[in-house]
Amino acid sequence: PQEFWREVVDRVAEEVPDTLLLAEAFWMLEGYFVRTLGMHRVYNSAFMHMLKKEDNAEYRQLIKKTLEFDAEILKRYVNFMNNPDEDTAIAQFGRGDKYFGVCMMMLTMPGLPMIGHGQVEGLTEKYGMEYAKAYYDEQPDHELVERHYREVFPVMKQRSLFAEVAHFQLFDLYAPDGQVNENVFAYTNRHNGKQTLFIYNNRYEASEGWIRISAGRLDNGSMRQTSLGDALGLPGEHHSFVIFRDQRSGLEFIRSCALMREQGLFVALGGYQYNLFMEFRVVRPSKLKPYDQVCEELNGRGVASIEIEALSISLRPIHQIVEAAIEGFIEKADAKSAKPEKLAAAFGKACQTLLDAVAERFAEIMEKQLTPPDDIAEKAAESYLSALSYESLLEKAENIKRVQVSLGLDEETDEAFRWLAKPLIALNCIQEMVRDNGFLEKQVIDQWLLGNTLEKVFVDKVATWPVNSTEAVDLISCLLARRTAPASDATPDEQLMASIRTLHESGDRHFNAFMQVQHLHGKEWFRERQLSLLASWIMVQELIRRIENIKNAKQVASDEATVLTAWLDAIDTLEMAAFVSGYEMGALLQTAANAKQ
Numbered sequence: 001p002q003e004f005w006r007e008v009v010d011r012v013a014e015e016v017p018d019t020l021l022l023a024e025a026f027w028m029l030e031g032y033f034v035r036t037l038g039m040h041r042v043y044n045s046a047f048m049h050m051l052k053k054e055d056n057a058e059y060r061q062l063i064k065k066t067l068e069f070d071a072e073i074l075k076r077y078v079n080f081m082n083n084p085d086e087d088t089a090i091a092q093f094g095r096g097d098k099y100f101g102v103c104m105m106m107l108t109m110p111g112l113p114m115i116g117h118g119q120v121e122g123l124t125e126k127y128g129m130e131y132a133k134a135y136y137d138e139q140p141d142h143e144l145v146e147r148h149y150r151e152v153f154p155v156m157k158q159r160s161l162f163a164e165v166a167h168f169q170l171f172d173l174y175a176p177d178g179q180v181n182e183n184v185f186a187y188t189n190r191h192n193g194k195q196t197l198f199i200y201n202n203r204y205e206a207s208e209g210w211i212r213i214s215a216g217r218l219d220n221g222s223m224r225q226t227s228l229g230d231a232l233g234l235p236g237e238h239h240s241f242v243i244f245r246d247q248r249s250g251l252e253f254i255r256s257c258a259l260m261r262e263q264g265l266f267v268a269l270g271g272y273q274y275n276l277f278m279e280f281r282v283v284r285p286s287k288l289k290p291y292d293q294v295c296e297e298l299n300g301r302g303v304a305s306i307e308i309e310a311l312s313i314s315l316r317p318i319h320q321i322v323e324a325a326i327e328g329f330i331e332k333a334d335a336k337s338a339k340p341e342k343l344a345a346a347f348g349k350a351c352q353t354l355l356d357a358v359a360e361r362f363a364e365i366m367e368k369q370l371t372p373p374d375d376i377a378e379k380a381a382e383s384y385l386s387a388l389s390y391e392s393l394l395e396k397a398e399n400i401k402r403v404q405v406s407l408g409l410d411e412e413t414d415e416a417f418r419w420l421a422k423p424l425i426a427l428n429c430i431q432e433m434v435r436d437n438g439f440l441e442k443q444v445i446d447q448w449l450l451g452n453t454l455e456k457v458f459v460d461k462v463a464t465w466p467v468n469s470t471e472a473v474d475l476i477s478c479l480l481a482r483r484t485a486p487a488s489d490a491t492p493d494e495q496l497m498a499s500i501r502t503l504h505e506s507g508d509r510h511f512n513a514f515m516q517v518q519h520l521h522g523k524e525w526f527r528e529r530q531l532s533l534l535a536s537w538i539m540v541q542e543l544i545r546r547i548e549n550i551k552n553a554k555q556v557a558s559d560e561a562t563v564l565t566a567w568l569d570a571i572d573t574l575e576m577a578a579f580v581s582g583y584e585m586g587a588l589l590q591t592a593a594n595a596k597q
């Protein structure tokens with residue numbers, strides 16, 4: 001007699017062709033149900049059982065045989081990690097790396113991934129079909145759920161990259177001894193020009209080796225193998241490089257296309273670790289983006305952004321100039337006996353030299369002319385002289401201990417004020433030059449990637465500073481980010497609050513880092529000390545800038561004390577408003593808005 005289910009499948013195909021036949025076949029009969037009986041989908045118990053028991057060689061062989069017979073069959077498998085008849089996914093795979101490695105493999109294989117009841121929440125009760133309700137009083141495992149949000153769900157939203165088999169290729173990983181490591185699953189896929197490479201080590205022991213050539217696959221009646229370079233669509237040009245991102249870590253990597261085609265990709269994975277490489281793109285080196293040098297210097301390491309690394313290398317000559325200049329400004333303290341005018345003049349000349357050197361290097365790198373202002377030495381000298389004048393007034397003022405500490409004017413940090421004021425003025429001069437030439441896109445520390453350079457200079461000096469080296473970079477970045485000055489008739493209170501609001505609403509990362517913003521219960525909380533520091537230095541910045549807005553130096557000097565008092569009162573008002581708001585950013589901004597009305 002004819003096989004019953006074979007007859008059913010044939011009649012369904014003829015009479016109701018849009019019907020989907022889903023078979024519940026266990027005990028490793030999946031291949032029979034899809035190959036012989038022709039079922040459209042079948043629950044793939046082999047996936048769960050073999051990966052749980054780490055029968056990796058057997059499961060890899062199952063995939064290979066399927067590819068040799070008909071790759072389309074892989075699309076018919078419903079892969080899962082638990083079902084009502086089996087123990088929960090947590091019981092079988094745990095809550096750690098093995099669970100997530102297998103789960104990611106389930107999501108990136110062709111076919112249909114199936115998440116079991118309570119799997120995401122980490123529930124341990126085994127539910128039978130006859131259960132009307134849960135018998136265990138269980139709560140979701142929040143850490144497990146959070147990790148699903150970080151690693152699993154973003155990939156689920158891109159299932160189209162993995163669901164098809166037309167470009168699916170399974171690869172062997174060859175260990176250094178030349179043997180195939182059967183514990184590592186590695187495969188590529190692509191859809192609409194987007195390539196993916198998934199690698200998972202389903203064993204506690206670490207694994208490493210090369211991925212270069214695929215397993216055999218039946219295509220158009222003949223068995224074929226594919227190189228990794230071809231599977232990823234890489235060109236064979238020696239001056240081409242491929243950049244790709246690891247979904248789990250977020251790091252980007254760069255490799256030579258020619259070497260990947262010739263040698264493959266070397267991978268090293270710890271126990272139960274996986275890599276999901278996505279966002280492949282081919283680039284070619286240029287003067288501004290020397291990808292070849294990036295590839296050589298990284299030597300296989302991953303970084304947050306290859307583009308930033310490339311720009312950092314091309315901008316390195318500018319970084320070196322700025323580093324040397326800033327080191328010169330803070331290397332030794334100003335002589336106490338020296339007249340302020342003499343100190344200011346020397347600082348102005350140093351700024352002129354700095355800007356000339358920066359402009360020259362910029363023209364070489366960017367092939368664009370950057371013209372320094374003719375009066376930069378005079379402006380820098382005036383700004384520093386103004387800073388020294390207010391330094392004297394602030395040191396003598398009474399009952400402003402918090403401001404004095406914030407500015408480094410207390411007894412313990414005698415020179416800190418000048419060590420911070422000089423880089424601020426110098427960097428502001430560079431930023432103004434870039435802006436005047438029409439090249440400024442954002443504050444110059446970020447645009448020219450100067451953060452690490454400045455932090456390296458500051459790190460040995462911060463023992464007596466009111467901020468550490470990272471905070472110093474964030475603080476100066478915040479001050480430089482205040483691009484649009486408030487109206488000239490704005491009061492100090494208005495200028496302070498406008499600055500805080502602008503930095504907050506722009507989502508400035510330096511502002512959030514400096515203020516040590518924490519998100520809790522839907523609100524943004526900040527540190528009291530950080531607000532005092534930022535407000536005090538905004539005051540200094542605005543006091544220095546007065547010399548630019550008021551050309552009459554005598555007028556500036558005549559009302560210094562009055563203006564300073566107004567700013568100190570504004571800082572007191574801001575700190576009181578912050579206290580009343582409970583140091584919550586939304587409440588602080590709302591308090592200021594209400595006061596303005």
